[in-house]
Amino acid sequence: MIAPTHAPHAGDIFSINLLGQPVIVLNSVKAAKDLLDKRSAIYSDRFKSTVVPLIGWDWNVALMGYGPQWRQTRRAFHEHFHPGAVKQYEPSQLSGARKYIMRLLTNPENFVQDLRYDLGATILEVSYGIKAQGRNDRYIAIGERAVEGPNEALVLGALWVEFLPFLRHLPPWFPGASYQRRAARWRADAMALKHVPFTTAIEDFRDGKGTWSLASEILHREYQVGGGSSTGTEELAQNVAAVTYGAGADTSFSTLQTFFLAMALHPDVQRKAQAELDAVIGPMRLPDFEDQKSLPYIQAIVKEAISHDSQTYPEPDVFNPDRFFSECRWDHNLPDPGDYAFGFGRRACPGRHFALASIYVYVASVLHVFNIVPKQDARGNPVEIKPDMISGVVTYPTKFECDIRPRSQEAEALIRLCA
Numbered sequence: 152m153i154a155p156t157h158a159p160h161a162g163d164i165f166s167i168n169l170l171g172q173p174v175i176v177l178n179s180v181k182a183a184k185d186l187l188d189k190r191s192a193i194y195s196d197r198f199k200s201t202v203v204p205l206i207g208w209d210w211n212v213a214l215m216g217y218g219p220q221w222r223q224t225r226r227a228f229h230e231h232f233h234p235g236a237v238k239q240y241e242p243s244q245l246s247g248a249r250k251y252i253m254r255l256l257t258n259p260e261n262f263v264q265d266l267r268y269d270l271g272a273t274i275l276e277v278s279y280g281i282k283a284q285g286r287n288d289r290y291i292a293i294g295e296r297a298v299e300g301p302n303e304a305l306v307l308g309a310l311w312v313e314f315l316p317f318l319r320h321l322p323p324w325f326p327g328a329s330y331q332r333r334a335a336r337w338r339a340d341a342m343a344l345k346h347v348p349f350t351t352a353i354e355d356f357r358d359g360k361g362t363w364s365l366a367s368e369i370l371h372r373e374y375q376v377g378g379g380s381s382t383g384t385e386e387l388a389q390n391v392a393a394v395t396y397g398a399g400a401d402t403s404f405s406t407l408q409t410f411f412l413a414m415a416l417h418p419d420v421q422r423k424a425q426a427e428l429d430a431v432i433g434p435m436r437l438p439d440f441e442d443q444k445s446l447p448y449i450q451a452i453v454k455e456a457i458s459h460d461s462q463t464y465p466e467p468d469v470f471n472p473d474r475f476f477s478e479c480r481w482d483h484n485l486p487d488p489g490d491y492a493f494g495f496g497r498r499a500c501p502g503r504h505f506a507l508a509s510i511y512v513y514v515a516s517v518l519h520v521f522n523i524v525p526k527q528d529a530r531g532n533p534v535e536i537k538p539d540m541i542s543g544v545v546t547y548p549t550k551f552e553c554d555i556r557p558r559s560q561e562a563e564a565l566i567r568l569c570a
């Protein structure tokens with residue numbers, strides 16, 4: 152469950168009572184590390200939720216209790232998402248970022264919708280080997296619809312049925328039980344996410360039409376190890392692919408929206424990043440994964456976009472990539488936001504390396520060729536952006552507008568040539 156707001160003055164650990172159900176909130180990185188890292192043997196289970204099965208998401212490893220099925224699924228995640236394994240996804244991620252900058256050139260006002268689409272298309276290809284066919288793609292729509300259920304229903308206190316489980320037996324027509332109708336739709340959407348792209352991928356693969364994907368690779372590997380077909384193997388491949396597809400796009404999407412917001416507010420940060428890109432890459436090509444190590448300021452922007460702990464960093468709300476440097480060198484004494492933005496202990500995010508690679512390649516590609524500036528009003532004055540966030544299972548900036556323009560004619564030509 153996700154607490155809807157942060158409570159900076161409430162102490163490291165506090166509890167709230169929701170309709171008789173005690174809820175313990177870990178309100179600092181230290182508290183989370185002490186309990187979830189150091190005592191992970193006893194704090195890796197999940198709350199036995201009424202809402203999770205009601206909305207049809209109980210097959211999702213992130214919401215599963217700590218036990219053999221969770222362990223088997225985590226093992227499969229580890230095999231496909233450890234730092235060495237994620238290299239195989241780089242071509243899809245790079246191609247997604249390049250298609251995106253081409254879209255930014257032709258349709259900059261659609262930067263948010265196109266970002267959602269291109270991240271979704273990349274993760275669809277990685278998970279199932281399916282190539283999305285444009286904005287109205289059936290599989291993209293399935294992915295986007297499916298995450299609405301958990302995004303609405305898993306926010307702490309969103310549905311009373313979580314704390315009064317007998318309410319799950321009420322019929323949908325009963326006064327006040329409209330959540331039953333929504334839950335039925337969310338269940339159908341979750342089932343579509345789990346089954347529809349998987350069935351297409353596996354049928355294509357068996358017919359020799361499909362390309363390699365996470366789903367087909369897990370099936371192949373498990374058959375080799377387990378020595379033949381089994382429903383368990385199919386279920387495992389289905390779950391890993393669907394969780395990747397469901398979890399993978401939304402999280403990176405929210406981080407990259409934060410990046411656009413921060414760039415529109417901080418032209419000085421943009422200039423520094425572009426000076427680094429110009430020095431390392433120059434005007435004749437676009438950034439790729441080979442450049443990552445040579446772009447520390449871009450790395451600092453990525454870390455700054457993921458999130459901040461108010462007790463670890465001074466001025467946590469200020470977007471300041473320079474905080475990671477001391478005397479022009481990377482400051483290794485400063486905690487890495489990547490060590491807590493992805494969770495703690497045994498339940499920490501297995502998609503972390505994949506996510507960081509995606510965010511890097513979008514940030515570097517966009518900044519190399521575009522300037523992001525606030526919109527101008529009729530008199531040519533910049534329209535003030537009031538930054539704010541919407542909290543939920545995933546946190547997003549509220550809607551904001553900005554102008555995204557190629558940095559130069561050469562930059563525009565480079566996009567047209569290479570993207």
Ligand code: HEM
Pocket residue numbers: 212213214225228232394395398399400402403406492493494495497498499500501502503505506
């Ligand atoms: C910026 C991007 C991302 C962020 C900030 C993020 C964050 C998180 C966090 C904080 C958790 C831990 C939740 C907890 O402790 O209960 C988590 C779990 C998880 N994440 Fe991510 N994530 C991101 C991207 C991804 C991607 C790309 C994938 C898939 C490839 C993924 C798959 C998962 C899974 C499967 C879990 C559940 C792990 C478990 O319960 O054992 N995430 N993520």
